Amino acid sequence: MSLLQKERDVITRNEYADSFDFDEIEDFIRNANKEMFISHHFKKRDRLLVQPRGGFPTYKKMFELYEEFMKADIDVLPLTIDSNTRLNDYAMAKKMLTLSEENEMDMLNGYPLVNHGYRTTRKMMTHFNKPVSLRHGTPDARLLVETALASGIFEIEGGPITYMLPYSKNFPLDKAFLYWKYVDKVCAKYSTLNEPINRESFGPLTATLVPPCIVIVIQLIEMLLSIEEGVKSFSVSFSQNGSMMQDIVTSNVLKKLAREYADMFGGEDAIINLVYHQWMGAFPRDKNLSDSLINTNTVIAAMVRADKIIIKTRDEAFGIPTMQCNAQSVANTKYTLRTLKGLPQVHDAEEEENLELEVRAIMDAVFNDPADTLWRKVFNTIKSGLIDVPFSPHIINNNEVITIRDESGNIRIIEKGKLPLPDRCFAYEKSKVNLPESKTEVINKIIHDIGAML
Amino acid sequence: MKVVTGVVGNDIHVVANRLIDISLQARGFEVFNLGVNTSLEEFIDAVVETDADILLISSLNGEAEGWCRDLQFLRSEYALKDVIFVIGGNLAVGEAAQSDIIPKYKSYGFDLVFHQVDLNTGLDEIERFVKEKA
Numbered sequence: 001m002s003l004l005q006k007e008r009d010v011i012t013r014n015e016y017a018d019s020f021d022f023d024e025i026e027d028f029i030r031n032a033n034k035e036m037f038i039s040h041h042f043k044k045r046d047r048l049l050v051q052p053r054g055g056f057p058t059y060k061k062m063f064e065l066y067e068e069f070m071k072a073d074i075d076v077l078p079l080t081i082d083s084n085t086r087l088n089d090y091a092m093a094k095k096m097l098t099l100s101e102e103n104e105m106d107m108l109n110g111y112p113l114v115n116h117g118y119r120t121t122r123k124m125m126t127h128f129n130k131p132v133s134l135r136h137g138t139p140d141a142r143l144l145v146e147t148a149l150a151s152g153i154f155e156i157e158g159g160p161i162t163y164m165l166p167y168s169k170n171f172p173l174d175k176a177f178l179y180w181k182y183v184d185k186v187c188a189k190y191s192t193l194n195e196p197i198n199r200e201s202f203g204p205l206t207a208t209l210v211p212p213c214i215v216i217v218i219q220l221i222e223m224l225l226s227i228e229e230g231v232k233s234f235s236v237s238f239s240q241n242g243s244m245m246q247d248i249v250t251s252n253v254l255k256k257l258a259r260e261y262a263d264m265f266g267g268e269d270a271i272i273n274l275v276y277h278q279w280m281g282a283f284p285r286d287k288n289l290s291d292s293l294i295n296t297n298t299v300i301a302a303m304v305r306a307d308k309i310i311i312k313t314r315d316e317a318f319g320i321p322t323m324q325c326n327a328q329s330v331a332n333t334k335y336t337l338r339t340l341k342g343l344p345q346v347h348d349a350e351e352e353e354n355l356e357l358e359v360r361a362i363m364d365a366v367f368n369d370p371a372d373t374l375w376r377k378v379f380n381t382i383k384s385g386l387i388d389v390p391f392s393p394h395i396i397n398n399n400e401v402i403t404i405r406d407e408s409g410n411i412r413i414i415e416k417g418k419l420p421l422p423d424r425c426f427a428y429e430k431s432k433v434n435l436p437e438s439k440t441e442v443i444n445k446i447i448h449d450i451g452a453m454l
Numbered sequence: 455m456k457v458v459t460g461v462v463g464n465d466i467h468v469v470a471n472r473l474i475d476i477s478l479q480a481r482g483f484e485v486f487n488l489g490v491n492t493s494l495e496e497f498i499d500a501v502v503e504t505d506a507d508i509l510l511i512s513s514l515n516g517e518a519e520g521w522c523r524d525l526q527f528l529r530s531e532y533a534l535k536d537v538i539f540v541i542g543g544n545l546a547v548g549e550a551a552q553s554d555i556i557p558k559y560k561s562y563g564f565d566l567v568f569h570q571v572d573l574n575t576g577l578d579e580i581e582r583f584v585k586e587k588a
Contacts (some may be wrong), residue, residue: 167465167490208469393468393490402476438479440574447473447573 004185010061011142011182014088018117018147025150028122030193037195038131038155039074039233041272041346042307047075049308050333051133052326055080055110057100062111066128068323072330076133077128079153081136081144082110088140090114109320110136114143116256118150125152133200137163139171140179142186148188155198155235156187157211159222160375161382162202165392173382173396175377181229187345188230197235199226200275206391207280208450209403211411212241212250213358213421214389219254220261220363221378227267228374234262234270235308239277240297242452243409249351251276257359272415276306283316284454290314293453294329298336302343358425362387365420385418406432414442455584457568458497460488462541470543470573474512477577483508490532490574493521494521500526501537508538516547526563542568542576544561559581 005022028142041049052069055078056062066077077415100107113121113134125132133155136149141163144154154288160176187197201222203215219236226234236258238250251274257344258272261353278297291314301309313321313329323330369377381387385398392399400417413421413429421429436442437454457478461471468490475487486504488496501509511522518541525539541564545555552569559567566583568576 167466169489206468391469391472393466393471395489399472440477443477443480444574445474446476450469 004189007182008146008186012146014090014114014143015143016263018112018119018150020146020150021120025118026190026193028152028246029149029190032152032154032194033126033129034195035129036125036131036154037198038133038200038308039271040195041075041131042198042233042235042271045262045307048302048306048337049075050055050311050330050337051076051308052078052313052330053080053135053324053328054078054321055082055135057082057097057106057108057110057112057262059116059124061106063127064123065323065326066130067329068327069103070130071129072327073334074130074327074330076155077130077132079132079134079148080110081134081138082108082112084108085110085112085144086136087116087136088138088143104170112247113151118147121147121151121153131155133157137166137167139164139176142179142182145183146184149186149197151309154195155200156183157200157202158183159199159201160225161218161222161378162205165382165389165394165397166202166206167393169393170395173394174379177225177379180225183373184229184231187226188232191230191232196271198233198235198273199231200235201237203275204239204277204280205389207239209405209411209446210390211401211403211413212238212246212253212355212358212364212413213413214387214401216250216254216257216355216359217362217387218389220257221361221366221374222410223258223272224261224265224267225375225378227262227265229271232267232270233273234267235273235275237275237277237310239280240300241411242405242449243411244300244303245346245348245351245408246410247276247300247304248346249348249355251306252347253352253355253359255305257356261363273307274305275308275310276301276304277310278312279432279453282454283312285317287314290316291332293294293337294333298333299340302337302340303346305345338411354425361420361422361425365416386420388417388419402446404433404435404446406454409452455482455508456484456486456504457508457510458488458500458504458506459510459512459557460492460497460500461490462492462494462497462509462511462513463515463517464491465513465515465517466553470512470514473573474510477573478510481577481581494524494528496532498532499547501534502532506537508540510540510542510580513541513543513545516544518543518545521560522564524560529563538566538580538587539564540566540568540576540580542566542571545569 402415
């Protein structure tokens with residue numbers, strides 16, 4: 001028996017999980033309908049796939065949510081996991097699930113997949129026969145992902161950096177790298193049986209004035225870490241940042257460099273897709289304005305030529321949306337996309353050159369770290385502040401980078417901290433903004449820029 | 455002047471915390487920022503360790519009350535009567551009036567309480583309070 005298989009036996013032997021029958025699971029995946037694989041849909045690339053967020057505690061309510069989504073002609077179903085499962089607290093999830101079932105009240109903010117088990121969940125997944133995306137935020141997602149794959153969920157979101165720096169204060173980053181290495185290995189193993197399992201990174205990060213060069217670098221790194229383990233289908237992503245031009249520039253550079261670095265690291269045969277998130281910051285409290293923001297986001301998703309869009313709802317400012325509101329948002333987005341024809345291809349040579357230089361400089365700093373493996377190089381680079389995510393709550397993050405918007409809404413770096421940006425790039429960034437004289441005014445402008453869409 | 459700051463409890467909302475940090479530095483304070491997810495005991499330890507003049511606790515998720523009730527006790531336990539204790543942010547779950555919130559938190563041992571107050575207004579008031587005390 002391989003070392004990996006021994007490890008998998010230990011991980012999956014858990015009192016709250018189904019007993020895993022790996023031979024049966026392999027058979028299931030080998031014979032699963034291709035429609036269930038998002039990688040199969042990405043290959044066709046005939047339309048922009050639309051995916052909402054959503055998860056309820058009970059099987060019954062989850063099933064009803066999927067029925068609502070199907071009526072709205074959804075492309076990709078979401079499975080959002082509850083917060084206890086994210087922290088591997090299956091005992092609490094079980095208790096809350098029981099209470100939810102007995103009282104017909106939602107005591108969890110998502111679907112406790114491990115407690116439901118793969119044998120039950122698979123019935124739902126094969127019933128709807130659609131690609132499903134696992135959305136969570138779990139540093140140690142090993143058992144969760146094993147259960148998801150066995151259930152027929154063939155897209156796994158997350159990564160050691162993107163599910164860590166925005167979501168945790170002190171979970172050990174080195175452990176996160178190793179746990180996600182396991183996830184990638186298992187996804188790669190199953191990818192040989194049928195269509196590939198898709199892995200997706202989470203580009204929005206803290207969703208607060210994150211400069212495009214940081215987003216792209218982290219997307220490229222998580223892509224390379226997955227490819228290193230044998231993943232053949234990967235989605236890089238980013239979210240609307242407030243300037244249509246900067247979103248297009250980000251997309252052009254991200255697409256170009258993702259392909260280039262993937263090829264350079266033995267991923268010539270890997271399919272790379274682009275996912276666009278609708279605005280991830282604070283939403284207006286006026287629902288009509290929210291509708292308008294969502295609609296504009298959809299146009300930009302088409303302009304950046306994304307392969308998938310992850311959408312918001314008009315209830316965004318008010319908490320978890322109802323099934324109907326969520327389904328309505330899917331239908332509206334699909335309508336907007338149907339009406340968009342003959343979009344022009346937009347480029348901005350100067351901006352793209354500057355962004356590309358910035359990304360390459362940081363990537364070079366990662367590769368020049370003397371550590372022996374890629375994940376250790378990345379670990380050291382984050383520790384030393386060469387990669388720095390604005391507004392990350394994690395203690396390992398350097399938190400020296402300060403950004404602000406220019407007159408067109410582009411996010412510009414005004415304090416680079418330890419980012420290894422070339423002098424001309426940093427000069428270019430600073431030349432785009434007229435900073436107020438006093439520090440207090442600068443801070444007021446930052447506060448204003450964070451709430452740009454209110 | 456030395457300020458210890460951070461977000462209390464199981465609260466991961468970091469944006470305001472970073473802005474408070476930057477704003478305090480811009481106003482010339484020496485800042486010890488403990489970040490998000492910080493317990494009251496950790497705050498007190500940091501105040502003792504750094505010999506801070508001000509403890510500025512923030513909270514956004516509305517759950518601060520449950521975490522701050524023991525302040526009075528800790529304050530006397532450690533003989534911290536010269537330290538200025540401040541709390542600000544969103545200090546209640548759901549809607550609440552300032553006239554209810556402020557006396558309640560003052561009774562827990564805070565000198566200044568800012569419920570849904572603009573950052574700069576709060577910091578101006580802290581500076582005024584410091585000056586009057588001196």
